[in-house]
Amino acid sequence: MNLTLKIWRQKGPQEKGQMVEYKVTDISEHMSFLEMMDILNEGLVAKGEVPIAFDHDCREGICGMCSLHINGEPHGPDRGITTCQLHMRTFKDGDTIYIEPWRAKAFPVIKDLIVDRMAFERIQQAGGYISVNTSGNTQDANAIPIPKLDADLSMDAAACIGCGACVASCKNSSAMLFVSAKVSQFALLPQGKVEAADRVRNMVKQMDDEGFGNCTNTGACEVECPKGISLENIARMNREYLKASII
Numbered sequence: 001m002n003l004t005l006k007i008w009r010q011k012g013p014q015e016k017g018q019m020v021e022y023k024v025t026d027i028s029e030h031m032s033f034l035e036m037m038d039i040l041n042e043g044l045v046a047k048g049e050v051p052i053a054f055d056h057d058c059r060e061g062i063c064g065m066c067s068l069h070i071n072g073e074p075h076g077p078d079r080g081i082t083t084c085q086l087h088m089r090t091f092k093d094g095d096t097i098y099i100e101p102w103r104a105k106a107f108p109v110i111k112d113l114i115v116d117r118m119a120f121e122r123i124q125q126a127g128g129y130i131s132v133n134t135s136g137n138t139q140d141a142n143a144i145p146i147p148k149l150d151a152d153l154s155m156d157a158a159a160c161i162g163c164g165a166c167v168a169s170c171k172n173s174s175a176m177l178f179v180s181a182k183v184s185q186f187a188l189l190p191q192g193k194v195e196a197a198d199r200v201r202n203m204v205k206q207m208d209d210e211g212f213g214n215c216t217n218t219g220a221c222e223v224e225c226p227k228g229i230s231l232e233n234i235a236r237m238n239r240e241y242l243k244a245s246i247i
Contacts, residue, residue: 001027001093005040007052008100010109013116017109019098029089033076034059034066036088053112059084061226064161067168068113069100074165074224082163082226102164104173106211119210120162120178126206127199128182130191150188157184159227166221166229172213177221179207180237181229187240197244204241 002025010017024040031039034056041051057065066083070076076086091097099113107115132138160181167175183200186192192199215234222231 001029001088001091001095003027003036003091003094004096006096006098007113008109009052009112010101012111013108017112019100027088029087031088032059032084033068033070033086033088034084053110053114055114056084061085062161064163067102067115067117067163067165069102069168071098074102074168075163075226079223080226080228082161085226102168104164104167104212106173106175107164107167115164117162117164119212120164120175122210123175123179123203123206124162124182127195127202128186130186131195132191144190146189154185154188157181157188157229157233160185160225160229161227163226165224165226167212169220169224170213170215171218171220172216174215174221175207175210175212176215176234176237177225177229177231179203180233183237183240184233187236196240197247200237200240201244204237 002023005022005024006019007022008017009020022040024036024043027036027039034054037052037054044051055065055067057063059066061082061084064082066075068075068083070083070086075081075083076090078086078090101109101113102115106119107117110116158181160178162178164178166177167173183203186199187196217231219231222229
């Protein structure tokens with residue numbers, strides 16, 4: 001298929017960016033979206049032009065690195081997948097595809113389609129962990145009975161890959177789905193309850209300090225999340241935060 005691509009180009013964080021038009025031809029419907037981007041970049045390099053910078057790593061929907069806003073939707077028009085899992089059969093011959101980076105104050109553009117998502121890392125560092133004595137006196141994990149429902153819900157929350165699609169889809173650029181997933185995966189387990197109050201207070205404070213917006217229950221984050229993280233996690237985080245505030 002032959003396609004027109006309109007892609008955001010920006011030389012650096014302090015530079016002004018703009019949409020630039022490119023043409024690609026003979027694209028197979030069996031290619032992934034990132035393979036199509038590779039073809040485009042090979043052509044640009046062959047002509048002595050600067051290739052388009054975009055994030056990618058595992059290309060298996062696991063790492064959360066790929067982060068393209070495609071035709072106005074994070075990760076593109078399909079559901080339950082990351083950009084690297086999107087295939088060109090989703091599009092039609094002659095289509096015009098708009099490709100942009102995540103848009104959020106807390107995710108500044110580094111170059112072209114790459115944004116700085118270190119804000120998520122700082123939120124994790126604020127409390128997204130448990131403190132464990134590893135001096136040789138640790139308990140076997142199976143020694144602590146955990147209700148299956150709690151274990152399942154914790155695993156569902158832990159499926160978050162931190163890609164940032166929730167932020168990119170939210171009209172407020174809220175990170176509450178991401179933060180609530182990280183809070184929930186520990187809050188539901190006995191190992192996480194010891195530091196639960198400090199964790200939720202510190203992570204929410206860091207989220208606010210990073211400049212993310214608040215949640216107004218639009219629900220776009222859950223729809224666009226490639227791992228289907230539920231809004232129920234936000235409700236759980238709000239309950240955890242309320243409990244921590246009155247302790």
